Amino acid sequence: MLKVKSVRAGYGAIRALKGVSFHVNEGEIVTLIGANGAGKSTLLNTISGLVRSTAGEILLRDKPIHKMTPAQIVRQGISQSPEGRQVFASLSVRDNLILGAYPRMRSSTRAEIAQDLEHVEQLFPILKERDRQSAGTLSGGEQQMLAIGRSLMAKPRILLLDEPTMGLAPIITAEILKTVRRLRDEEGVTIVLIEQNARAALSIADRGYVLETGRVSLEGKVEELLENSEVKRAYLGKGYKEVWE
Amino acid sequence: MPIFDKDAELMKRGEIRQLQLERLQAIVFRCHKSVSFYRKKFENAALTPDDIQSLDDISRLPFTTKADLRDSYPYGMFAVPLREIVRIHSSSGATGLPTVVGYTRNDLKNWSVLCARIMFAAGVTADDVVQIAFDYGIFTGAFGIHQGAERIGASVIPTSVGNTDRQIKIIQDYKTTALACTPAYALGLAEKMAESGVDPNTTSLKIGLFGGEPWSESTRAKIEDKLFIRAMDNYGISEVLGPGVAGECEARSGLHINEDHFYAEIINPDTLEKLPDGVEGELVLTTLTKEGFPLIRYRTGDITKLNTEKCSCGRELARMSRVFCRADDTIIVRGINIYPARVESLIKTPEGILPEYQIIVENVDSQDQVQLLIEVTEELFLDEMRRLREYHLNLEKTLKASLGLAIKAKLVEPKAIPREGGSIKRIVDRRSNNSC
Numbered sequence: 001m002l003k004v005k006s007v008r009a010g011y012g013a014i015r016a017l018k019g020v021s022f023h024v025n026e027g028e029i030v031t032l033i034g035a036n037g038a039g040k041s042t043l044l045n046t047i048s049g050l051v052r053s054t055a056g057e058i059l060l061r062d063k064p065i066h067k068m069t070p071a072q073i074v075r076q077g078i079s080q081s082p083e084g085r086q087v088f089a090s091l092s093v094r095d096n097l098i099l100g101a102y103p104r105m106r107s108s109t110r111a112e113i114a115q116d117l118e119h120v121e122q123l124f125p126i127l128k129e130r131d132r133q134s135a136g137t138l139s140g141g142e143q144q145m146l147a148i149g150r151s152l153m154a155k156p157r158i159l160l161l162d163e164p165t166m167g168l169a170p171i172i173t174a175e176i177l178k179t180v181r182r183l184r185d186e187e188g189v190t191i192v193l194i195e196q197n198a199r200a201a202l203s204i205a206d207r208g209y210v211l212e213t214g215r216v217s218l219e220g221k222v223e224e225l226l227e228n229s230e231v232k233r234a235y236l237g238k239g240y241k242e243v244w245e
Numbered sequence: 246m247p248i249f250d251k252d253a254e255l256m257k258r259g260e261i262r263q264l265q266l267e268r269l270q271a272i273v274f275r276c277h278k279s280v281s282f283y284r285k286k287f288e289n290a291a292l293t294p295d296d297i298q299s300l301d302d303i304s305r306l307p308f309t310t311k312a313d314l315r316d317s318y319p320y321g322m323f324a325v326p327l328r329e330i331v332r333i334h335s336s337s338g339a340t341g342l343p344t345v346v347g348y349t350r351n352d353l354k355n356w357s358v359l360c361a362r363i364m365f366a367a368g369v370t371a372d373d374v375v376q377i378a379f380d381y382g383i384f385t386g387a388f389g390i391h392q393g394a395e396r397i398g399a400s401v402i403p404t405s406v407g408n409t410d411r412q413i414k415i416i417q418d419y420k421t422t423a424l425a426c427t428p429a430y431a432l433g434l435a436e437k438m439a440e441s442g443v444d445p446n447t448t449s450l451k452i453g454l455f456g457g458e459p460w461s462e463s464t465r466a467k468i469e470d471k472l473f474i475r476a477m478d479n480y481g482i483s484e485v486l487g488p489g490v491a492g493e494c495e496a497r498s499g500l501h502i503n504e505d506h507f508y509a510e511i512i513n514p515d516t517l518e519k520l521p522d523g524v525e526g527e528l529v530l531t532t533l534t535k536e537g538f539p540l541i542r543y544r545t546g547d548i549t550k551l552n553t554e555k556c557s558c559g560r561e562l563a564r565m566s567r568v569f570c571r572a573d574d575t576i577i578v579r580g581i582n583i584y585p586a587r588v589e590s591l592i593k594t595p596e597g598i599l600p601e602y603q604i605i606v607e608n609v610d611s612q613d614q615v616q617l618l619i620e621v622t623e624e625l626f627l628d629e630m631r632r633l634r635e636y637h638l639n640l641e642k643t644l645k646a647s648l649g650l651a652i653k654a655k656l657v658e659p660k661a662i663p664r665e666g667g668s669i670k671r672i673v674d675r676r677s678n679n680s681c
Binding site for chain 1: 270274
């Protein structure tokens, strides 16, 4: 569904992606794992058009999207829920959600958007309960639900989630990830997930990529990644030393 | 058409190429990071992993040869610490130092699946009783097929090679339905059955999975005719994986390469330039998923050609044509590689004199036999009959011990070996299947 071919991107002189290739099939949950600075967020930002690629191609159903603006990319069905949630604290929960439908305001009717709003509130009952409250009063976990709900308002086929559980308690983390899984299982949304907790990410994903210094060092089904010694050592916290007999 | 792993085996060409690009970039990166051999090779070629931006860029990478593997004996090219290796296989070492290959847990799992794919494509199911008459030694053949059969859920009988009478009894009594061995051994079994009055038509055998040595369509016809089975070809190479690299589907119009795990190229073995699809040349393989012993652009020495058109079975995985010959002067007899250079080192007298020689391979009564002609010159042996006899006796013994194959050595008169344009052809292969 989405194919990234040898994409390079960076910030000024810093090359954050040094030729990354990656793909997601329809209905898959794919996770990106890697240390800080490995290029995970840059990769998501490059897909959503927030960071311009300097080389390579990004194809959505074989159609190039890497020259499009972020708004055009959202209209193609790719929606990103940014790192750190970024909800508008002073706006109400409902207004935050409606903001998510902004890129499709011109093409959708008021009734359609109202319908989607209802659907998202159904998925996240907590948002319905608090829909008149200002977003700033929500707990971290609730804000994250709001951020995901807001991305869903764009009716994406592919949802890019950048560390949705950052700074959340383990029990909330589990709940968020369960929701992510449900979005795929019940809503059929294809998901690309960055997660600081590699074990948690691998527990809900189908496949994963390990990023290292702006390159992919490993790709595989989650069962394979969980069995890989490098992944175990570096990302799953099995603290053993490398021993060359 | 039976397909074991539909997600992988029914990928479209575009999907295959995307996955290959991703995995190629990852394996090049990992090799560069963890294997000093590759890091040095890349440095010498002034390359970094970042230079691989497309599948075509692979042609910028240096080749890896059997000699490189020997130079790294035993563990020099492993990409993980030995503690991650759960299995070690190696070649017989018939030609010098053996090549040693290590597998991680993931490698073994993948290997099982890949063997299951080719066996399932050949018609093996959970209902089959698979008799494995490959050598269960340090080689890869028996174990690969064994794991694949278990993965499918078939019943495995690990008989290993030899003891033909017992093999036949097991085929009859245990109701073997699929036989895995070298084609030469299958023919041997058929002969023996005929001798002992066993009618192959009364056994339950229906599928033959043959590999380990080149075999022709006429051998295939002979095996099918004598054993009343469908004989299927599969391709493997121990340095790269063992069996499981490629195998025939029901259409039998080439062997589907498991391209999600291997990237195949065809090169001209002399000029090393890349050849297009449909042109015959040397097969070069890059492993895309192996953790323990990844190989980049390994020159297999096998001559084949590629076809990337969609097959009637539905697979778009590229097909390689059946391998009938080698790029170098290696010959394969009963699954054992014989290199003239190695034979030469064994022929040399204790004084270091090398007589003129010729290796002749023939198929006698469906068995491949190797004969070695050696010219006796006065300069070499004068007239010391005792020394000559000693040399002759020792030679046959050393050949058997070093090559693992009985070779008949024959001492002939000077100039008895025919010269073509003044030089002797070192290997004469008279088997019908090896007309390259």
